[in-house]
Amino acid sequence: MSERMDFARFEALVAAYGATPSRWPEEERAAAQAFARTDPRAEAVLKEADTIDDLLFAHRVAEPSRTLRAMVLESAPRRRRIVGRVRLWWSSIAFGIAAAGGVLAGSAAMAALEPVTANVQLYQHDDLTTFEDTSEENAQ
Amino acid sequence: MNSDDPDGDLVRRVGEGDPQAVEALVARKLPRMTALAQRLLGDRAEAEDVVQELFLRVWKSAAAWRPGAARFDTWMHRVAYNLCTDRLRKRREVALPETWDAPDPQPLVDSEISARQQSDAVGRALADLAPRQREAIVLTYYQELPNREAAALMGIGVDALESLLARGRRALKARLEECHE
Numbered sequence: 310m311s312e313r314m315d316f317a318r319f320e321a322l323v324a325a326y327g328a329t330p331s332r333w334p335e336e337e338r339a340a341a342q343a344f345a346r347t348d349p350r351a352e353a354v355l356k357e358a359d360t361i362d363d364l365l366f367a368h369r370v371a372e373p374s375r376t377l378r379a380m381v382l383e384s385a386p387r388r389r390r391i392v393g394r395v396r397l398w399w400s401s402i403a404f405g406i407a408a409a410g411g412v413l414a415g416s417a418a419m420a421a422l423e424p425v426t427a428n429v430q431l432y433q434h435d436d437l438t439t440f441e442d443t444s445e446e447n448a449q
Numbered sequence: 450m451n452s453d454d455p456d457g458d459l460v461r462r463v464g465e466g467d468p469q470a471v472e473a474l475v476a477r478k479l480p481r482m483t484a485l486a487q488r489l490l491g492d493r494a495e496a497e498d499v500v501q502e503l504f505l506r507v508w509k510s511a512a513a514w515r516p517g518a519a520r521f522d523t524w525m526h527r528v529a530y531n532l533c534t535d536r537l538r539k540r541r542e543v544a545l546p547e548t549w550d551a552p553d554p555q556p557l558v559d560s561e562i563s564a565r566q567q568s569d570a571v572g573r574a575l576a577d578l579a580p581r582q583r584e585a586i587v588l589t590y591y592q593e594l595p596n597r598e599a600a601a602l603m604g605i606g607v608d609a610l611e612s613l614l615a616r617g618r619r620a621l622k623a624r625l626e627e628c629h630e
Contacts, residue, residue: 365618
């Protein structure tokens, strides 16, 4: 429930916030609007404020440039980089073993990389080393 | 999720590294924060520096952001405002070149003023205002912050804010009338 407003407060409110009711403080808006409707002195006050509002709103700021937008986006951390590092780590292991154990072991290792989170065990068998996917055995 | 904060869910997703949320937050906030910084500083290049720094802080804080009493937009305004006032403080400590943001003494004829020229004239008048008056006007008029939020950002009460607004508006009008005489 809003209280009645007097001229002094109406004048001060409009001098501060301008002539547009949506810009008046919420708790005083209804009282100020009622005052504006009923008091003949309100019109002159609002007219004066309106000219200043028009001046203020004439000021435009250019939209951010594409360069600025790109730089801001580029500065954001990316979740995918972490996944990329995990894949790179597995790739390094696989290629290292392929180099030590031959092409067959390397192919098996690469096949075992998809998906990245697959459970794998390393078996040492004579002169061959291989990855085996144990995800079915270890399924929870 | 804080239903009172329109940015809450977006910020949470940014904190989780969602690239679409990052793009959406930039689309939503970059124009608003660029306008704030440019109007406070009166210099586009400096404003862009501030905005870049602001978003670096957003990325650092997003993962830890917890909905609470303050809205995310309020937090961004606080950081941007502090970054701008730090720069303004440093300017006052350093001698400025004479041509810095100098007002154009060329009188303008109303009927011939283009929208661009009028915008430039108002921009110069804003830059000429006392800093606290300019801050009050930028935060309430252009950023449309509620008066309590704007006053809290500036570290003053609402009465003091209203006094700055009224004086700033009168000074702006007087300055522009001088240019037209």
